[in-house]
Amino acid sequence: MTTFVASYQSEWLKTKRSLAAWLVVLGGFFIPFILFWARVLYPDKLRKEVVSPTYWEGILGQSWQFMAIFMLPMGLVLATSLLTQMEFRNNTWKQLHTTPQSYTTIFLAKLGVLLTMLFQFFVLFNLGMYLSGILPPLVRGISLPKQAFPWEVYLKTSSHFWINCLPIVGFQYLVSLQFRNFLVPLGAGIGLLLASLIGLEWEHGHWLPYSYCPYYFFSLRGAKLGTLAVDVFFKWALGYFVGFTLLSYFFYVLKKDKS
Amino acid sequence: MYCIETSELSYQYSRQGNELNRVNLRVKEGSIYGFLGPNGAGKTTTLKLILGLLKKQQGQIKVFGEDFDPHRLSVLSKIGSLIESPSLYSQLTATENLSVWQKLYSCPKTRIQEVLELVGLGQTGAKKAGQFSLGMKQRLGIATALLHSPSVLVLDEPTNGLDPSGMVEMRELLKRLNKEHGITILISSHLLSEIEKLVTEVGIINQGKILFEGSLGELMQRQRSAGGIRLDTNNNAAAIERLIAQGLDARQEQDKIVLPLLARSEIAQLNRELVQHELDVYEISTVESDLESIFMTLTHL
Incomplete structure (x- = not known):
């Protein structure tokens, strides 16, 4: 009987050279790369910024500003759907379901790989933010930032965003496992994201499962949207994730045709 | 011992009609079993049920004597499969x-x-x-x-889309696997000619029902017995009357009379009989039914 570890390794191997894997790498470095050039091209501004005692917080805010509202949710919609739909695209469900492993193992191994890739994205994005802050002064021959790198703040912010985007992973996983047509999870994801963005100022905006990343970002800026406190978003996000995952599991296991 | 055995296996995709109707399949260990039927006959559905890809509705599936459902993982570890197009x-x-x-x-x-x-x-x-x-x-x-x-290979139309040399290569490979490695092979196809040189056992399915199951030898026997005599006379209607009166199963097919296969002496006797009754005999020939026509006859019932 195949163990979870073997199943996870097998799932991980499938991501090699996949579009989703490239999306994670490119998505992780895209905004830091643009901000790197923005700093390199405007050295006078950079000279003032590096002496600021909140240099790194500035970089963190700038980077997440572009990432949190649209790019991260959209990237997740794409990456989760692409990765999960790989079996439909390659016609491999029938082969996978004739291997000696339980459906639970397959389900959890796939979900495990999705969460690992999400983690990988956050690691790359944080590395990108650090490099976009440290390299421009070196390129321009300007003194390095005075402020020590506040890794605790970066870690805390990233872990909050990680939890806040879990409902997106859960819902996209659910839809992508059920529908062969890639446009279904993509359309559902874009639709929910737009609905969540439109509903941000609604008093019940927190009911919308794709709204927690933007809410958290605005809370970092001190703006209060909606009616809930920041730490309540996490509970809603986790609740939605658990709910979507359970639904997804039951739909997957009970599917009559597994070919 | 049967390597794969299904009893009374029925399946329906929708409420209208059965896709499979009481299919009993018995694949002997060490054999190459050709599972034949036209497109849409129920071959892929049967194979998917055997592999657990479709949820079983009625009937029983045993692999190496073990019920599939309670022993799914141990059964699957003994089976290698290729269903329709390859998964890669x-x-x-x-x-x-x-x-x-x-x-x-x-x-x-x-x-x-x-x-x-x-x-x-x-x-x-x-x-x-x-x-x-x-x-x-x-x-x-x-x-x-x-x-x-694996101990058994389940292959659904593995030669689909292959050119003739590819088909020959595939056939040789499967023969080698069966002979040298002792692997039992269950292979489906809609063309008898494609696998008649390969298989030892045959099952023929059409519209979800098994029409024939047995060895290739038994099918050949049926081929021989399905042969007949073709006659042409100056008055076929009168000749048929005469032959039926003698207890022969004679019928007209495309301006000729068709009779079941007879011994040489019986054919000579029959000729004398017709001539004595002033019927001119223009042609007496034997009709041999090839495997393909038997397959067509079985699947067009």
């Missing part, structure tokens, strides 16, 4: 594709190169599976099915 990850190489399955079957890594050599894909190197020809993809599919040294 287009962005991975042949070796990487097999590594995906090698981890799941926990078989030694050396097995990957072994099966690649066996199917003639040992030299594909860094070429991605998406760039393979259809024949290469089919062979990689067979390599996947063979990776964990």
Whole structure:
């Protein structure tokens, strides 16, 4: 009987050279790369910024500003759907379901790989933010930032965003496992994201499962949207994730045709 | 002992009509079982049920004497399969594709190169599976099915889309696997001619019902007995009356009289009889029914 570890390794191997894997790498470095050039091209501004005692917080805010509202949710919609739909695209469900492993193992191994890739994205994005802050002064021959790198703040912010985007992973996983047509999870994801963005100022905006990343970002800026406190978003996000995952599991296991 | 055995297996996709109707299939250990039927006859549905890809509705499936459902994992570890088109990850190489399955079957890594050599894909190197020809993809599919040294191979139309030389190669490979490695093979096809040189046992299915199951020898026997005599006279209607009066099963088919196969002396006697009754005999010939026409007759009932 195949163990979870073997199943996870097998799932991980499938991501090699996949579009989703490239999306994670490119998505992780895209905004830091643009901000790197923005700093390199405007050295006078950079000279003032590096002496600021909140240099790194500035970089963190700038980077997440572009990432949190649209790019991260959209990237997740794409990456989760692409990765999960790989079996439909390659016609491999029938082969996978004739291997000696339980459906639970397959389900959890796939979900495990999705969460690992999400983690990988956050690691790359944080590395990108650090490099976009440290390299421009070196390129321009300007003194390095005075402020020590506040890794605790970066870690805390990233872990909050990680939890806040879990409902997106859960819902996209659910839809992508059920529908062969890639446009279904993509359309559902874009639709929910737009609905969540439109509903941000609604008093019940927190009911919308794709709204927690933007809410958290605005809370970092001190703006209060909606009616809930920041730490309540996490509970809603986790609740939605658990709910979507359970639904997804039951739909997957009970599917009559597994070919 | 039967390697695969189904009893009274029925399945319906929708409420209208049965896709499979009480299918009883018995695949002997060590045999090459040809599962034949026209497109849409129920072959793929049967094979998917045997592999657990479709949820069983009615009937029983046993593999190596074990009920499928309670022993799903141990049964699947003994089966290699290729259902319809081959399953492969287009962005991975042949070796990487097999590594995906090698981890799941926990078989030694050396097995990957072994099966690649066996199917003639040992030299594909860094070429991605998406760039393979259809024949290469089919062979990689067979390599996947063979990776964990299964005791039985379930192949659904594995020669679909192959050119004639590819079909011959595939046939030779399957014969070799059966003879040298003792692997039981259940192979489906809609063309009898394609697998008659390969199989030892045959099952014929149409509209979800098994029409024939037995050895290739039994089917050949049916071929012989399905043969007959063709007669042409100056008055076929009168000749038929005469022959029926003598207790023969004579009928008219396309301006000729058709009779069941008779001994040589009986044919001579019949000729004398007709001439004595002033019927001119223009032609007496034997009709041999080939396997293909038996298959067509069975599936067009």
